[in-house]
Amino acid sequence: MSSVTAGLHDLLGDRVVTDPSVAAGYGADAYPQAATLTGEEFTVVRARSREDVVTTLRYAAEHRVPVVPQGARTATTGAACALPGGIVLSTELMRTVEIDSVERIAVVGPGVVNTDLKAAAAEHGLAYPPDPASSAMCSIGGNVATNAGGLCCVKYGVTADYVRGLEVVLPGGDVVRTGRRTAKGVAGYDLTGLFVGSEGTLGVVTEAVLRMVPLGDPALTVLAVFPTLATTMAGVAALREQRHTPSLVELLDGPSVDAISAYGDYGFPTGSGGVLLVQSDRAGHALEDVHAYAAALTAAGATEVAVAEDRAEADLLLEGRRVLNPALKARGPRFIEDVCVPVARLGELVEQVHAVADRHGLEATCSGHAGDGNLHPCFFYDDADPASVAAAEQAFDDLVRAAWALGGTVTGEHGVGQQKVPWLAEELGEAEVARQRTVKALFDPLGIMNPGRGIA
Amino acid sequence: MSSVTAGLHDLLGDRVVTDPSVAAGYGADAYPQAATLTGEEFTVVRARSREDVVTTLRYAAEHRVPVVPQGARTATTGAACALPGGIVLSTELMRTVEIDSVERIAVVGPGVVNTDLKAAAAEHGLAYPPDPASSAMCSIGGNVATNAGGLCCVKYGVTADYVRGLEVVLPGGDVVRTGRRTAKGVAGYDLTGLFVGSEGTLGVVTEAVLRMVPLGDPALTVLAVFPTLATTMAGVAALREQRHTPSLVELLDGPSVDAISAYGDYGFPTGSGGVLLVQSDRAGHALEDVHAYAAALTAAGATEVAVAEDRAEADLLLEGRRVLNPALKARGPRFIEDVCVPVARLGELVEQVHAVADRHGLEATCSGHAGDGNLHPCFFYDDADPASVAAAEQAFDDLVRAAWALGGTVTGEHGVGQQKVPWLAEELGEAEVARQRTVKALFDPLGIMNPGRGIA
Structure with a gap:
């Protein structure tokens, strides 16, 4: 047992995974290029409460240990993969759901699965619209961390459009409440939008206040x-x-x-x-x-x-x-894109997918949320053939550049994770990256929150 | 002519108001308790472009002069009142509107009047829902600065729900672009929500990318x-x-x-x-x-x-x-509340308005956006009678405390301005005010952006 695992076990008891074979299951998210770590290489905390998160982040700050907040491991970008020597702080067991049908809000723990919240809302004639393709598995904490989109956005928007407020534990253990529970409220700066989509690089969401809407008819x-x-x-x-x-x-x-x-x-x-x-x-x-x-x-x-x-x-x-x-995963190794362009330019982007694949002699699939201009093309490769891997890497880069040329972005909804750090820097530019680093440093001065992911 | 007026006139020519009687018209917003300044006591810049704003904020930083960003002066809180010795930076002349009906976005200058944008959107079969009561006069820049609500929020939400991205000039003259133009986009931290509702204390919005929706039927x-x-x-x-x-x-x-x-x-x-x-x-x-x-x-x-x-x-x-x-203004001097409570508690809040007024022997009106739990009660007083003024001040405070006791906030949509600074500190608490000051300092290290308003 590592000193971190032992130290946290002293503080948190059975919240800390001591069986390496169990820990190994927390090593990677759904990033196809994720590294494989053994369960001895990192420490897993399965928090059951805000206090568990506070204790973990306080320990991490005192001992300068990197922390990877983790939801349901459905990210395709490596944002939630374990770091060697670090702590995986899983919120999957924090599953409280409180529905207030008069205020049309849900107050939920980060581990609540997206479709479980939808089902709870429906019992009150309400809907929680954000709907990633992985809704049956993904958790609200992860949805908030990535500002998840999905299938309904063309009419209903993205996760950020439904987050009214958050409780966040910052590195060191301070607890912040952002936003509001009331329908309106403008007292002070609203930090909510800063945490939504921050990919675990600023703190750990321990509660979300989510807006709901009247349930539509069955689609x-x-x-x-x-x-x-x-x-x-x-x-x-x-x-x-x-x-x-x-x-x-x-x-x-x-x-x-x-x-x-x-x-x-x-x-x-x-x-x-x-x-x-x-x-x-x-x-x-x-x-x-x-x-x-x-x-x-x-x-x-x-x-x-x-x-x-x-x-x-x-x-x-x-x-x-x-x-x-999963169907594409079964087909073989691939790079997953998440480019998003203005909807008027989507046809040109789709043409580019197959032009890029043809140019590199690769097979590709092209699918996505056409109403939003958000595509998830995949470039398939033979992982036993370095030339094929290199061709797929080049194809990924070519398509990102094609999206930029059409006024788009490298990531519409999956986030940056490990995968897109170099492209993020190029998309934002040096001055903006520098500014965003100062924002990160304000909340995470030690740089221990999910280092190397997102604003790295 | 003050040295600031002269210095800015050298740089900006006719963008700077040199006639004190014209300048005087820029001295106050619609805050009933606004101080009256003469046109010699401050400098007015009427910016026509982002470059004018950059020049002004660069000058202000070099000379440590406080800056009050100003839209259409409809704020009821004193957020846009001139400061003695300071610069009023009016964006009322920055009125470009570009509608993209395929992407359903409007790219607008901050001086665009709310109803003018609505009219431009309607020509494309689209609607820009946010709808303050002052929509015929108020500007988008001010709407963004206060996260304005209004009459439609019960169904359509507030200004923040429609701001997809901003161009902001920071003190010193750096230009930041936040958010996105595409339907989705999660590359880096989204600072948009931080600037929305920041009441001119972080920078000056020079362009907003606003989401629109299909036009409903005439109401x-x-x-x-x-x-x-x-x-x-x-x-x-x-x-x-x-x-x-x-x-x-x-x-x-x-x-x-x-x-x-x-x-x-x-x-x-x-x-x-x-x-x-x-x-x-x-x-x-x-x-x-x-x-x-x-x-x-x-x-x-x-x-x-x-x-x-x-x-x-x-x-x-x-x-x-x-x-x-205006009808209530014609009735006499008053304090304007902007409390917001959970909608289920609204009846109790309404009862409190008249109970508080009776207790202090004052006349009161009670009106507001009942669908949101957001009320604008007014307590009227005799400004020639110090006891009456003191009673109204006490009534204002009593009602804020009643709103807090019901789970509400001191400000639903009007903002903090000058008026509510003491209550803001009490509502947020010391730790949160300290944190928010560090956020302000990140963007405004010299403390020259609308000092004394909002997070003061």
Whole structure:
């Protein structure tokens, strides 16, 4: 047992994992390029309360030990991977949920799973909209740490749009409350937005006050099949002309659909050029909307349009979309992009994905949240072949530059993590990185919060 | 001409006001207790560009001169009042508006008047929802500086919910860009939320990227008249049970209605205990909604319920609500509250307003955004009678404490300004004020940005 594990065990008892084989399970998130650490190389604390977090961060500051806050390990960027010699501070067991249906807020612990909060809200006729593809697994703490987006953003926005206030433990153990519980409140600076999306580099969220909205109708779904990726993008453009914004506009190119079908039978077609999944949950009008979307998609060139008029059928299609990440993982090693461009430039970005892949002789998939201009292309490589790895690295970089040229960003919703640190510096520029480092230093003067990730 | 006026005139020419009688018009905002300064006591710069702002803030830093950023002077808190020996940096002439209807964003200068932006958005079938009562006069720069709320927040939220990114000039002249233009983006810390609501204490906003939404239907209005304030609050509670959230729920007690009627004929009744104005703008369903609201309000005890089914009639009633502030100003000297409590506690807060007024032998009005729990009670006093002034000051303090006891805040949307600095310190507590001062010092190390306002 390392001195850190022993020291924390003295303070926290069974909150500290002492079995290396159990600890090993906390070593990495869903970053495909994550390093593999043994359970002896780091210390895992499974906090059950704010006090456990305070104790851990106080110890970490006293002993200058780096801390990686960790939720459900669904990040694709390495933001939540253990650091050798460091502490993994897991909040997965902090799962309290308190719903106030009059104020339409939920006060939750960071370990609450996204879909569990949705279910609790629905019992009160309310919805918590933010909806990452990993919603059945990912936790609110991680959602806040990355400002998670997902599938509903085209209509409902991102996590930041729902965080009214936070309780955060800073390195050293000070507890800060940000924001408010009331519908309005402007007393002092609101630090909430600074912590949302900060990827564990400033402190550890121990409670979130989340705004909720009235529950919409159960979403109905259109599945539109296109002969080519170009016609698929014409379908996306046609949806932007609709007065009633869909609650979901998901793009899957042919290879993405094939990967899902290889993973399981979710009702997707084979051999298409591209597929759009489009939903409406508008109260009293979902059916009317999906039929309007279906007509627009047909006019845009869809060769097959199916309207899932009941929830079971709609859920199955969405389930298929949600398994895309494991389905692509099963296909082989890959780099996962998260570029986001202005929606008007999305067609050009999609063209670039396959142009870049062709240029480097790689296979690629292109999928994402077409309503937001946010794509998750993947470049596949052979990890036994250094030339193939290098080609995929170059393709990743090429596509980031293509996104920048279109007015976009290296990361729409996944965050920077370990993966995108070099691109972050280039995107922000030297002066802004320097300024952001001074912001980090204000909260984390010792530089022990998730070092090397995000603003590094 | 002061040395500051002369020095800035050398750099900025006709951007600097050299006529003291013109300068005097920039001395105060709408704070009833504002000090009166002559036009010789401060310097006014009317910036036309970011470069003018940079030049001014560079000069201010070099010469250690305090700067008051100023929009349309509609603040009720003294946040935008000139400081003796200081610079008023007005952005009222920076009125560029660029609408991108595909991305649904507006890129605007800080001087753009709120209703002008609304009109420009409507030409593209879009809406910019944030809607302070002073929307016909107030500017976006001021809306951002105070995180302005207003009349639509019950359905649409506050200014912060629509600010996607900012360009801010920091003291010394550095230019920062925060946030993003794309629908999603998480590259680095998002400082946007820190500047929104910072009341000119960190820098000067020179451009805002604002999110817009599809235009709703023209709002229809219900006017409900109640015999007592208690039954009026029963009406507010009944509206919370509606599935479709009203786009506006405004409360006016009897004395507020009387003040409006004394100011002009806007179709309000006389001698009521309280009035609610309730709107719906739900696409295709506004008429159905207002009739549902009317039925609910009748059941709650309204003695008269009128549905304004056409826009002209609805607009007249809203116009009446919007003149409330000048109507109350015409009534005499007053302290303006801006307390906000959880919506479930609003009835208790309303009871406190008149209990506090009675206890101090004062007249009071009680009005506000009932859907948000945000009230603007006024305590009137005789400024020739020191005992009356002292009683009103005590009443103001009593009501803030009542709001705190109900889980509320001293300021829902007006901001701290000069007026609420002592209460801010008490609400946040010493540790948080100290932390927020370090945040201010990061951006304004010389302490020259709007000193004495907000985090002072």
